[in-house]
Amino acid sequence: MQKPSIPKGMRDFSPVEMSRRNYIFQTIREVYELYGFRQIETPSMEMLSTLMGKYGEEGDRLLFKVLNSGDVLADFTTEELAERNSLRFAAKACEKGLRYDLTVPFARYVVMHRNEINFPFKRYQIQPVWRADRPQKGRYREFYQCDGDVIGTDSLLCEVELIQIISEVFRRLGVRTRILLNNRKILSGIAEVVGHADRLTDITVAIDKLDKIGIGRVEEELLSKGFDDDSIARLRPFIELKGDNRTQLEHLRTALASSETGLKGIEELAFILDKTDRVQLFSELTIDISLARGLSYYTGAILEVKAMDVAIGSITGGGRYDNLTGIFGLEGMSGVGISFGADRIYDVMTQLELFPEESLVGTQLLFVHFSEEDADALLPLIQGLRAEGIRTELYPEAAKVKKQMSYANAAAIPFVALVGEDERAAGLVQLKNMITGEQESLPADAAAIAAALHR
Amino acid sequence: MQKPSIPKGMRDFSPVEMSRRNYIFQTIREVYELYGFRQIETPSMEMLSTLMGKYGEEGDRLLFKVLNSGDVLADFTTEELAERNSLRFAAKACEKGLRYDLTVPFARYVVMHRNEINFPFKRYQIQPVWRADRPQKGRYREFYQCDGDVIGTDSLLCEVELIQIISEVFRRLGVRTRILLNNRKILSGIAEVVGHADRLTDITVAIDKLDKIGIGRVEEELLSKGFDDDSIARLRPFIELKGDNRTQLEHLRTALASSETGLKGIEELAFILDKTDRVQLFSELTIDISLARGLSYYTGAILEVKAMDVAIGSITGGGRYDNLTGIFGLEGMSGVGISFGADRIYDVMTQLELFPEESLVGTQLLFVHFSEEDADALLPLIQGLRAEGIRTELYPEAAKVKKQMSYANAAAIPFVALVGEDERAAGLVQLKNMITGEQESLPADAAAIAAALHR
Numbered sequence: 001m002q003k004p005s006i007p008k009g010m011r012d013f014s015p016v017e018m019s020r021r022n023y024i025f026q027t028i029r030e031v032y033e034l035y036g037f038r039q040i041e042t043p044s045m046e047m048l049s050t051l052m053g054k055y056g057e058e059g060d061r062l063l064f065k066v067l068n069s070g071d072v073l074a075d076f077t078t079e080e081l082a083e084r085n086s087l088r089f090a091a092k093a094c095e096k097g098l099r100y101d102l103t104v105p106f107a108r109y110v111v112m113h114r115n116e117i118n119f120p121f122k123r124y125q126i127q128p129v130w131r132a133d134r135p136q137k138g139r140y141r142e143f144y145q146c147d148g149d150v151i152g153t154d155s156l157l158c159e160v161e162l163i164q165i166i167s168e169v170f171r172r173l174g175v176r177t178r179i180l181l182n183n184r185k186i187l188s189g190i191a192e193v194v195g196h197a198d199r200l201t202d203i204t205v206a207i208d209k210l211d212k213i214g215i216g217r218v219e220e221e222l223l224s225k226g227f228d229d230d231s232i233a234r235l236r237p238f239i240e241l242k243g244d245n246r247t248q249l250e251h252l253r254t255a256l257a258s259s260e261t262g263l264k265g266i267e268e269l270a271f272i273l274d275k276t277d278r279v280q281l282f283s284e285l286t287i288d289i290s291l292a293r294g295l296s297y298y299t300g301a302i303l304e305v306k307a308m309d310v311a312i313g314s315i316t317g318g319g320r321y322d323n324l325t326g327i328f329g330l331e332g333m334s335g336v337g338i339s340f341g342a343d344r345i346y347d348v349m350t351q352l353e354l355f356p357e358e359s360l361v362g363t364q365l366l367f368v369h370f371s372e373e374d375a376d377a378l379l380p381l382i383q384g385l386r387a388e389g390i391r392t393e394l395y396p397e398a399a400k401v402k403k404q405m406s407y408a409n410a411a412a413i414p415f416v417a418l419v420g421e422d423e424r425a426a427g428l429v430q431l432k433n434m435i436t437g438e439q440e441s442l443p444a445d446a447a448a449i450a451a452a453l454h455r
Numbered sequence: 456m457q458k459p460s461i462p463k464g465m466r467d468f469s470p471v472e473m474s475r476r477n478y479i480f481q482t483i484r485e486v487y488e489l490y491g492f493r494q495i496e497t498p499s500m501e502m503l504s505t506l507m508g509k510y511g512e513e514g515d516r517l518l519f520k521v522l523n524s525g526d527v528l529a530d531f532t533t534e535e536l537a538e539r540n541s542l543r544f545a546a547k548a549c550e551k552g553l554r555y556d557l558t559v560p561f562a563r564y565v566v567m568h569r570n571e572i573n574f575p576f577k578r579y580q581i582q583p584v585w586r587a588d589r590p591q592k593g594r595y596r597e598f599y600q601c602d603g604d605v606i607g608t609d610s611l612l613c614e615v616e617l618i619q620i621i622s623e624v625f626r627r628l629g630v631r632t633r634i635l636l637n638n639r640k641i642l643s644g645i646a647e648v649v650g651h652a653d654r655l656t657d658i659t660v661a662i663d664k665l666d667k668i669g670i671g672r673v674e675e676e677l678l679s680k681g682f683d684d685d686s687i688a689r690l691r692p693f694i695e696l697k698g699d700n701r702t703q704l705e706h707l708r709t710a711l712a713s714s715e716t717g718l719k720g721i722e723e724l725a726f727i728l729d730k731t732d733r734v735q736l737f738s739e740l741t742i743d744i745s746l747a748r749g750l751s752y753y754t755g756a757i758l759e760v761k762a763m764d765v766a767i768g769s770i771t772g773g774g775r776y777d778n779l780t781g782i783f784g785l786e787g788m789s790g791v792g793i794s795f796g797a798d799r800i801y802d803v804m805t806q807l808e809l810f811p812e813e814s815l816v817g818t819q820l821l822f823v824h825f826s827e828e829d830a831d832a833l834l835p836l837i838q839g840l841r842a843e844g845i846r847t848e849l850y851p852e853a854a855k856v857k858k859q860m861s862y863a864n865a866a867a868i869p870f871v872a873l874v875g876e877d878e879r880a881a882g883l884v885q886l887k888n889m890i891t892g893e894q895e896s897l898p899a900d901a902a903a904i905a906a907a908l909h910r
Binding site: 010011012019022033042044050065067071073089095116118123130158160161278280328375376389407410 | 526529563583730783
């Protein structure tokens with residue numbers, strides 16, 4: 001006998017939580033499908049050779065590694081063991097790891113199945129990923145990602161569609177959102193114009209901090225990092241960039257006039273704004289040149305979604321990567337994708353009480369079990385109700401009625417049917433509405449009862 | 456650069472496979488919910504202390520173990536490493552493992568959440584499990600299970616409902632099935648009557664082999680295993696048991712008259728037959744006393760489902776276990792459950808071509824992309840079509856029309872819309888049915904086009 005526990009950073013999901021999570025997943029799935037995205041799944045485990053080196057040193061450290069089967073230590077020499085190098089040990093003792101995201105497995109999938117795939121390939125994928133991160137509030141070691149990517153075309157209409165998908169998903173979920181949009185080429189252009197094409201990260205960090213610490217402190221920091229006054233002066237127009245999307249684009253066009261790359265980025269942003277103007281967006285779409293996520297892999301658009309009514313980090317993100325499959329030897333495949341963060345969306349919706357009652361798919365009707373004879377007589381009626389699509393239960397035992405009613409209450413079952421000996425003889429069912437307390441007498445007929453439930 | 460591969464025994468699922476798999480999962484999910492079952496999920500990893508010792512020695516060996524994070528070898532003494540005992544090493548270097556089935560995690564869930572659960576608890580769970588088995592045709596190292604269990608009541612109405620659920624799932628899927636039903640208590644009764652209560656396995660193996668090797672060889676085998684002529688004579692009525700369910704029950708009643716346990720088993724079987732007689736079953740229900748799966752944990756009903764039109768092993772199985780949560784210190788919780796084998800059901804349905812066309816949720820309508828101007832004008836119409844629920848794509852580039860039509864063909868998209876300059880000027884859409892080749896001219900109106908697609 002042992003007191004069971006659960007691995008830290010991991011979670012059980014109760015029926016109510018599952019109903020809500022499914023509501024989110026189902027919404028995302030339907031919208032992806034309306035846009036022609038098709039679902040794939042990849043195995044939970046990948047070869048570590050597929051995963052290692054794709055997420056930086058930190059990422060490698062956070063991979064969950066699976067111990068090889070069989071007599072693992074038999075493969076090691078005494079010297080190897082004596083060395084006590086855990087990293088080298090793991091590299092030999094573990095050939096598989098749990099996937100860290102859905103992007104690298106997707107790239108691996110595209111390369112392995114390139115002869116069956118109909119390009120451009122629009123795929124979505126909703127599966128858990130694992131990271132051996134330090135668990136903390138809102139951060140888990142197992143969580144779902146909901147990715148959509150288009151691969152095999154560099155058409156910016158894909159960016160436009162992904163923005164429409166984000167907008168439609170959050171319209172359906174009722175979450176007011178702002179989509180922040182940037183382009184890696186603009187960031188590169190800024191670094192060029194500033195005269196430090198090689199110091200993209202320092203520059204973006206500086207732009208990003210403006211809101212929090214003010215322009216004076218930002219400039220101090222840049223000085224301390226070795227930027228000279230001239231560079232800082234050239235950075236200033238970008239730091240001070242203000243106004244609506246079109247105004248920002250105008251200013252950028254001037255400020256980046258000397259950078260071909262920068263101008264290309266502006267053109268791409270302008271294209272996306274032009275096309276999204278032609279459709280209805282529920283989300284706000286805002287250019288934000290301080291947005292600098294995924295700099296190590298994004299090459300074009302960068303986007304991020306914020307909930308407008310809850311202070312929480314990004315709830316969706318994405319961007320374009322020009323050579324995702326290059327790491328596996330397939331060059332020239334441009335892709336663009338987004339990833340919905342199901343857990344944060346869940347938290348936002350819980351906080352704003354946005355889950356509709358219908359999302360709770362519990363039992364609609366419970367038949368009280370008075371006696372074996374009464375229950376026997378109910379079996380065909382209950383089968384008929386299920387055939388009518390009514391989620392119906394018969395309490396499995398002739399327990400005290402009070403206990404059965406408590407069960408219905410605890411499960412939030414909205415209707416209870418009572419058929420005792422008298423009702424049975426008369427061919428009737430007493431139907432009790434558990435919310436209003438009203439009770440009505442109905443013929444013991446599936447269609448009639450189903451109709452009463454739908455009233 | 457590296458040629459990517461996938462861990463052996465594991466699979467990618469393509470869009471077509473996913474559509475079909477989802478069709479199966481969705482059917483199972485809907486039926487479970489009609490019967491009042493509610494979904495839960497548990498983490499992919501469990502503490503190895505939760506998993507070890509629950510599946511026998513063989514099961515322990517087949518568990519995938521996850522290497523602890525950090526400097527694993529630092530915890531080991533030089534002596535421990537020199538010992539080279541891989542089992543003891545793993546016990547210390549791995550505290551977590553991937554779940555092997557959904558039953559033990561469910562038991563763990565019930566014990567940990569017993570204060571929140573509303574008993575009797577009807578739960579379903581559709582998640583992958585992992586086993587480091589030798590991969591072979593139809594056997595994988597990662598596969599989905601679709602379990603439904605009722606815990607917290609010993610009412611045999613649960614067995615009846617599970618049989619109805621099986622019948623309804625396979626009715627919906629169009630798979631003709633036979634449900635084989637037995638009871639552990641009958642097997643115990645037979646062993647008692649034969650005079651070898653302790654040799655249940657040998658006896659059931661003998662009964663099971665009858666079909667394959669004939670009664671003569673079965674008796675030889677029993678003799679060689681040390682059973683005497685008397686015991687074999689007492690076993691003969693069971694081996695020769697024939698006839699319909701009621702006839703078999705009658706014979707068993709006589710043959711097991713001296714075993715209280717055996718008679719209890721008969722009573723339970725009779726109850727289930729009586730109740731299922733009151734409802735319509737699509738599946739055949741057959742008593743089969745040679746059915747002996749899960750003898751190490753089932754204590755009452757044992758059931759197994761065979762497809763009638765394909766020679767394949769069991770496609771669903773289940774039974775009652777009287778004390779599932781006892782291993783975690785919660786006594787007296789009787790449970791009964793079933794598990795649908797999604798992979799085998801998939802194979803059966805593929806072989807019999809049972810997947811309906813509607814199960815393939817691909818794009819319904821592709822708009823050919825002639826030029827940026829033409830495409831621009833289409834964006835609002837396409838948004839309107841998606842709002843009408845039509846899964847619609849715009850080809851992302853102005854590629855050659857032939858290439859775009861090939862894309863539509865390869866993706867089995869049933870309708871293609873052509874809007875060139877002339878159509879655009881006239882406010883028309885040429886709608887081509889890709890199956891019949893027919894083409895019609897329609898107003899560029901979402902509702903009109905949606906109606907044409909539904910005709």
